[in-house]
Amino acid sequence: MTAGTAASAMNVSPNDMKYPVVHHVFFWLKNPDSKEDLAKLLAGVKTLSKIETVKELHVGVVASTEKRDVVDNSWAVSELIFFKDVAGQDTYQTHPLHLEFIKNCSHLWEKVIVYDAIKA
Amino acid sequence: MTAGTAASAMNVSPNDMKYPVVHHVFFWLKNPDSKEDLAKLLAGVKTLSKIETVKELHVGVVASTEKRDVVDNSWAVSELIFFKDVAGQDTYQTHPLHLEFIKNCSHLWEKVIVYDAIKA
Numbered sequence: 270m271t272a273g274t275a276a277s278a279m280n281v282s283p284n285d286m287k288y289p290v291v292h293h294v295f296f297w298l299k300n301p302d303s304k305e306d307l308a309k310l311l312a313g314v315k316t317l318s319k320i321e322t323v324k325e326l327h328v329g330v331v332a333s334t335e336k337r338d339v340v341d342n343s344w345a346v347s348e349l350i351f352f353k354d355v356a357g358q359d360t361y362q363t364h365p366l367h368l369e370f371i372k373n374c375s376h377l378w379e380k381v382i383v384y385d386a387i388k389a
Numbered sequence: 390m391t392a393g394t395a396a397s398a399m400n401v402s403p404n405d406m407k408y409p410v411v412h413h414v415f416f417w418l419k420n421p422d423s424k425e426d427l428a429k430l431l432a433g434v435k436t437l438s439k440i441e442t443v444k445e446l447h448v449g450v451v452a453s454t455e456k457r458d459v460v461d462n463s464w465a466v467s468e469l470i471f472f473k474d475v476a477g478q479d480t481y482q483t484h485p486l487h488l489e490f491i492k493n494c495s496h497l498w499e500k501v502i503v504y505d506a507i508k509a
Contacts, residue, residue: 280438282445282471290452291469293413295504311509318400325402329506332410334478340503347506349411349469351402358454383460384415386449386467389431 288324288351289388290358295344297380306377307345313374314348320364322357323350345378358385408444408471409508410478416466417500426497427465433494434468440484442477443470465498478505 296314300306311328318326329347334340352358361367416434420426431448438446449467454460472478481487 280440280443280446281435282447284445285447291447291449291467292454293467293469293504315401320400323400325404326400327402327405327411327506328509329411330509332475332478332505332507334412334475334505335482337503339501340505342505344504346509347411347413347504349413349506355452355454358452362455381459383457384413384464384467385452385454385460385462386447386469387452389448389450389466 284325284351285388288353290352290355291386291388292348292350292352292358292361293384293386294348294350295341295382296346296348296378297343298345298377299379300377301345310346310374310377313370313377314346316366316370317348317350317361320361320366322352322360322364324353324357325349325351344382355387404445404471405508408473410472410475411506411508412468412470412472412478412481413504413506414468414470415461415464415502416468416498417463418465418497419499420497421465430466430494430497433490433497434466436486436490437468437470437481440481440486442472442480442484444473444477445469445471475507 314328327349331342418426434448447469451462
């Protein structure tokens with residue numbers, strides 16, 4: 270049985286092995302009611318997929334799950350990126366496309382929170 | 390060209406299409422210095438992969454990325470789950486294995502934050 274098959278049987282992603290560094294970013298808009306600002310930020314985040322070290326990019330908005338005390342649904346856009354290693358994330362941070370994104374889009378957000386995880 | 394190939398060429402995961410609902414959970418330990426509590430919580434989170442609607446589970450700890458103002462590295466364990474749909478996440482919430490996890494492990498954490506996203 271390959272590692273991938275074993276992982277799949279357990280519902281653990283084989284990407285855990287390939288891309289163990291996970292960069293979670295949540296953005297809060299300055300104008301949370303502006304559909305235009307939301308669209309601009311979503312489009313901006315999507316440009317990050319072109320960075321070579323970005324192995325997977327998932328761009329999201331708040332899902333309509335049950336409202337519970339522990340659920341934070343005050344944010345607007347989520348960016349979830351898988352990297353092969355911490356060096357890949359370092360490359361991303363200073364990559365021209367990332368700097369361009371910050372230049373073009375940072376006026377749109379009021380707050381950002383980042384969680385950087387590595388496979389346990 | 391299949392959707393998967395197109396997605397891969399853009400570094401966008403094909404799982405965006407298959408598993409668009411993303412459940413991000415961050416846990417803060419009551420005893421952040423206890424390696425034993427950390428190990429127990431990690432083991433507990435890993436049992437969630439057996440729930441049928443959990444399509445991918447990624448379990449993490451804080452990565453050693455650059456310290457920046459926007460990076461929250463005060464948490465201890467991250468749980469990242471991909472679901473096919475919101476119904477899959479509803480099933481997970483009330484699944485016996487999830488309730489068992491909460492019963493066995495909730496004494497270990499002081500705080501939990503959940504972000505539920507859907508592909509934008």
